[in-house]
Amino acid sequence: MNRKFSATIKLLPLLALLLSSLAFAQVELRITWYNDGNEGEVLRDLLDRFEADNPDIKVVVDTVPYSSGILETLPVQLAAGEGPDIARVTDLGGLSKFYLDMQPLVSDPDYWESNFGSFLNWLRPEGSSAIPGFMTQLTVTGPFINKTLFDQAGIAVPEGDTTWEEWAAVTRQVAEATGTPFAMAMDRSGHRVAGPAISQGALFFDDDGNPIVTDEGFRRMMQLMADWHADGTMIPDTWLASGGGYAGANAEFNNGQIVFYMSGSWQIGQFTAQIGDTFDWVAVPNPCGPAACTGMPGGAALVAIAETEHPEEVVRVMEYLSSEEVLAEFYGRTLFIPGHLGLAAKGIDFDTDQRLASDALSAFSSQVPKLDPLSFKLQGYVFNRVVFNVARDRLTQAMVGEIDLDEAIERMQVDIEEQIAEASQ
Amino acid sequence: MSKPGPVGERAKSTPLLSRLFSGLFSLVMNTLGLILEPLQNRIGVQRMAYIFLLPNLLIFGIFVLFPMALNFYYAFTTGTALFPQDRTFSGAQNYQLLFDCDNFLDPNSCNEDRFWRAVFNTFTFVIFQVGGMVLFSLVTALVLNRKIRARGFFRSVYFYPVLLSPVVVALLWKWILQRDGVLNALLVALGGERIVFLLDARWAMFWAIFITIWAHMGFYTLILLAGLQAIPKELYDAGSIDGAGDWQAFRNITMPLLMPSMLVVLVLGLIRAVQTFDEVFVLTGGGPGTATQLIVQYIYTTGFASQIQRFGLAASASVVLGIALLIFTLIQLRLGRSSEAV
Structure with missing residues (x-):
């Protein structure tokens, strides 16, 4: 007994040495991540399984706020060469120069091309065939309505191709009949206005492919937005009281203060959790204009970063997370529209027993084929955030009367040209 | 003779602690003296003030003056490059x-x-x-x-x-x-x-x-x-x-x-x-x-x-x-x- 005990004691340092050398051999990777809903929790679950099967890799997820963390700090970190190994981004093309091309390292490049092909172009520098990452979610912008308010007002929900003006008129009637403070709301985002602007005939690009916002179609949508804020159709708090950047109207919609909310598919998880079945929230097709009935595609991608010191390990993590089985679980549990063409064709078994959520997911999925080709071109444009942000900020100035709409549009064009010129130097 | 109570223990431990600290203090001061005394002999008493100011000036220089100078330089450059050497000079x-x-x-x-x-x-x-x-x-x-x-x-x-x-x-x-x-x-x-x-x-x-x-x-x-x-x-x-x-x-x-x-x-x-x-x-x-x-x-x-x-x-x-x-x-x-x- 004593000899056994003594032998065990002698073995302990050896065991400790072995464990420490194992720990020393472990590679730590960092993912910069943000959350819209429960996706961080789901990712952690999936990574825990990966780490159990791959003890030589530890993945740390740094969850940061979307605006200050992903949009503002991450680009500076990447430019300074101090970025993470992997990041979840929404400025898909704007950061493309910092992405790792995983093509030489992935075991099956064809899998990536066939399942993420059309979305990979959003992540690639122009003319490149790189494989930098995959879409953690495909999003589609579009409106939600509070159908319970329609039922209470005894007004039928418009069907078929309904114009923006018709939606504004009918939602005003519903608001009036039910004593709801506001008929409509739209996220304070240039991306959200872009789809309706394309529907109104906005061109967004001139013949040479340069961004343009001075055309009649774009102006028509800007005028509608200004008018709806001036006459009280749209809740002013979202656009006017939020000078800084993006603002949503989730709280007002959740509280039944708005009939129609132009936002997007990423809200489904949040509405499921926060509204549940308190009232019937329904996703409806994008309203129409003279040119189209479109929203905007978009989404977030998980990309590998070129500066990583461990490209092989990064690729192993990315291959795991992008595999069909893992992604099916990820999309199913997060209620995200799949950005994987194979899974989109097969269909996702969404993890919800709420009829409203599954109906909304179907409604947004059915919008994807109806999106205007220009919306895909704009989404893939490397400086699209310049166009979106400038449009958002100058339109707000026109709404509050600091400048008139014509001047706002003129200044949008100047701002866009100046910023792109600066980026080219 | 009764054992010392808590008060007595504190009274005994205070001089010990005090002696320990004063010993440590003397050690640090003597070590510093070994460096500073020859330095003072070399550069003179007047200039020693600069030596004492140096740590604070270094911190001020690195965290205030240098960023100010860098900001001043950036103001005459253009482009989106982060590092100064990569930026394009654009004058005024x-x-x-x-x-x-x-x-x-x-x-x-x-x-x-x-x-x-x-x-x-x-x-x-x-x-x-x-x-x-x-x-x-x-x-x-x-x-x-x-x-x-x-x-x-x-x-x-x-x-x-x-x-x-x-x-x-x-x-x-x-x-x-x-x-x-x-x-x-x-x-x-x-x-x-x-x-x-x-x-x-x-x-x-x-x-x-x-x-x-x-x-x-x-x-x-x-x-x-x-x-x-x-x-x-x-x-x-x-x-x-x-x-x-x-x-x-x-x-x-x-x-x-x-x-x-x-x-x-x-x-x-x-x-x-x-x-x-x-x-x-x-x-x-x-x-x-x-x-x-x-x-x-x-x-x-x-x-x-x-x-x-x-x-x-x-x-x-x-x-x-x-x-x-x-x-x-x-x-x-x-x-x-x-x-x-x-």
Whole structure:
């Protein structure tokens, strides 16, 4: 007994040495991540399984706020060469120069091309065939309505191709009949206005492919937005009281203060959790204009970063997370529209027993084929955030009367040209 | 002989600890002496002052002077490259862009109209915020200097907001002022109309000024209170014998003797007001439109919050801000010296 005990004691340092050398051999990777809903929790679950099967890799997820963390700090970190190994981004093309091309390292490049092909172009520098990452979610912008308010007002929900003006008129009637403070709301985002602007005939690009916002179609949508804020159709708090950047109207919609909310598919998880079945929230097709009935595609991608010191390990993590089985679980549990063409064709078994959520997911999925080709071109444009942000900020100035709409549009064009010129130097 | 109790143990351990510390102290000092004494012999006593200042100067140089110099260099460059060596020299192009105006009093006539809106907003903000802050701090300090009931409690109450984080202050007031906030609930309960304070340019600026005064007033009150308590009571007694009333005592005794403290409050308040960012940014985001966008927010937005991060333009705006601050401070110091001379 004593000899056994003594032998065990002698073995302990050896065991400790072995464990420490194992720990020393472990590679730590960092993912910069943000959350819209429960996706961080789901990712952690999936990574825990990966780490159990791959003890030589530890993945740390740094969850940061979307605006200050992903949009503002991450680009500076990447430019300074101090970025993470992997990041979840929404400025898909704007950061493309910092992405790792995983093509030489992935075991099956064809899998990536066939399942993420059309979305990979959003992540690639122009003319490149790189494989930098995959879409953690495909999003589609579009409106939600509070159908319970329609039922209470005894007004039928418009069907078929309904114009923006018709939606504004009918939602005003519903608001009036039910004593709801506001008929409509739209996220304070240039991306959200872009789809309706394309529907109104906005061109967004001139013949040479340069961004343009001075055309009649774009102006028509800007005028509608200004008018709806001036006459009280749209809740002013979202656009006017939020000078800084993006603002949503989730709280007002959740509280039944708005009939129609132009936002997007990423809200489904949040509405499921926060509204549940308190009232019937329904996703409806994008309203129409003279040119189209479109929203905007978009989404977030998980990309590998070129500066990583461990490209092989990064690729192993990315291959795991992008595999069909893992992604099916990820999309199913997060209620995200799949950005994987194979899974989109097969269909996702969404993890919800709420009829409203599954109906909304179907409604947004059915919008994807109806999106205007220009919306895909704009989404893939490397400086699209310049166009979106400038449009958002100058339109707000026109709404509050600091400048008139014509001047706002003129200044949008100047701002866009100046910023792109600066980026080219 | 009985064992020493806890008191006895403490009495025994204190000299031991004291001896230990003094031993350590001597060790450190002797080691330093080994280095400094030969150094002093070599460079002389006069120059040793520089050696003692060196650590602090190094920290100041690395964290203040170097970033300032870097910012100055960036102001003459363009492009989106982060590192100085990768940036394109552009001469005074950024300043030309900032100052390209037909009429400096009309931001709409300026190429970089948002910079000039921010300048005008900052000017309005500083005038009313600093003026209000000095006035309210002075009145509060005068009241708290009197023998009022619960004086200690009131001193704490006025100082309490200073301890709060600016973001907390802004969020707290945002919840009070928003459409369904506490203030509107109160207004409606009293039969009034709901006012969406943060949607109206003038209301938004008013609340931005009010909230920053509320949040920082306690600090300046404390400085003035210290100044008031340093005024000898005998002067008031002498004034009283000479028949001076309260107003005359305030004008001829309190104010002249409080001037040095007032100057400190004015300089600190002015610098703080021009640098204001966090409270107003969280409260209004600079809105509605650009109605409460102050110059630091303009710098932040231009340099960091846009897809194209225009470091050069942001740096040149911050150089302009720095020069303006320097001029204001020098004027105030000059005025302060003149008043001391009188």
